[in-house]
Amino acid sequence: MSDLPKFSSRIFLAPMAGVSDPALRLLCKEMGAGLVVSELTSIHAIIAKERQLQVENKKISEFIEFSEKERPLSVQLFGSDLEALGRAAKIVEPFFDVIDYNMGCPAPHITQQMAGGALLQNIELTQKIFKTLVSSVKKPVTLKMRAGVNGQFLFKDIAKVAQKEGIKMITLHARTVRQGYSGKSDWTLIKDLKEMVDIPIVGNGDVTSPELAKAMIDETGCDYVMVGRGAMGNPFLFRQINDYLRFGSYQEYSAKHRIEMFLKYADFAINYNIKFSNIRQQAMRFTKGIMHATKLRPQIMLAKTVDDLKSIIIEASY
Numbered sequence: 001m002s003d004l005p006k007f008s009s010r011i012f013l014a015p016m017a018g019v020s021d022p023a024l025r026l027l028c029k030e031m032g033a034g035l036v037v038s039e040l041t042s043i044h045a046i047i048a049k050e051r052q053l054q055v056e057n058k059k060i061s062e063f064i065e066f067s068e069k070e071r072p073l074s075v076q077l078f079g080s081d082l083e084a085l086g087r088a089a090k091i092v093e094p095f096f097d098v099i100d101y102n103m104g105c106p107a108p109h110i111t112q113q114m115a116g117g118a119l120l121q122n123i124e125l126t127q128k129i130f131k132t133l134v135s136s137v138k139k140p141v142t143l144k145m146r147a148g149v150n151g152q153f154l155f156k157d158i159a160k161v162a163q164k165e166g167i168k169m170i171t172l173h174a175r176t177v178r179q180g181y182s183g184k185s186d187w188t189l190i191k192d193l194k195e196m197v198d199i200p201i202v203g204n205g206d207v208t209s210p211e212l213a214k215a216m217i218d219e220t221g222c223d224y225v226m227v228g229r230g231a232m233g234n235p236f237l238f239r240q241i242n243d244y245l246r247f248g249s250y251q252e253y254s255a256k257h258r259i260e261m262f263l264k265y266a267d268f269a270i271n272y273n274i275k276f277s278n279i280r281q282q283a284m285r286f287t288k289g290i291m292h293a294t295k296l297r298p299q300i301m302l303a304k305t306v307d308d309l310k311s312i313i314i315e316a317s318y
């Protein structure tokens, strides 16, 4: 299996279903994200889509969309049927630089299929999953997981198995599945994991500022930091963190910058097959707290096209 690609910075964008679409990823990449990851994708959907695309003489990259400018780019898979997993990994391998496996999603429609976070209670199956992935592809395979399902923290045992089976990097969102997004990410678990394995560790959970990114690195010794919600509508965070880590200071970005960034997002977004309702949510995030929100929000909700959104936001900024 090949090694991990070289990352241009220590700060990664988290996979976020419905949020980290190709347009947002591109902006985060331009602002200094060292790695961006696709939204989680079902192995069964990949296989079904491939069959359909073959008939239309198209490639799977028209289903999982991306831009060459995002590289290095990671694709995140979920699903625990071993045969389907091997097949899906082989289908996506030619298009991506890293194959990431999801072992953290708390959504019931995923955990009920013994996938996502539910796997954190099944070490035997996780071992088979790692073996299948690593033997199916030559690209590096990575793992993103939570600490455990509820009170029981099996992540350490799973990490040991993962390392032994050839997983090249582990991201830990240090909450349990039961916690969802409540409480706090327990960074001491990230420190424990870093001390236990030799492969690179990506710390994740509750990093929303340059100061918190530095604190996570200092407190846990993690190799990389993954940022999710803090980057929503705020790709500037990557530049700010990189500057803070390098120079100890960073630039603040004004409402004008955020509006300009949304307009750029909108221009990128029209090149991809992104649901309009998701683009509208992005408009909400980019303008959150910076304009006459009570007036703007209902107008955004009424927009029917990307051009509507751009006009509403340009008009509100005068």
Ligand SMILES: Cc1cc2nc3c(=O)[nH]c(=O)nc-3n(C[C@H](O)[C@H](O)[C@H](O)COP(=O)(O)O)c2cc1C
Residues within 6 Å of the ligand: 014, 015, 016, 017, 018, 019, 038, 039, 040, 076, 102, 104, 105, 144, 173, 204, 205, 206, 207, 226, 227, 228, 229, 230
């Ligand atoms: C809207 C949303 C969608 C998410 N989708 C995914 C996903 O597709 N795959 C995944 O591994 N994690 C997903 N996550 C979890 C994030 O990747 C990340 O682990 C979590 O938000 C904690 O990081 P943060 O505190 O920086 O947001 C999602 C989180 C949010 C808020």
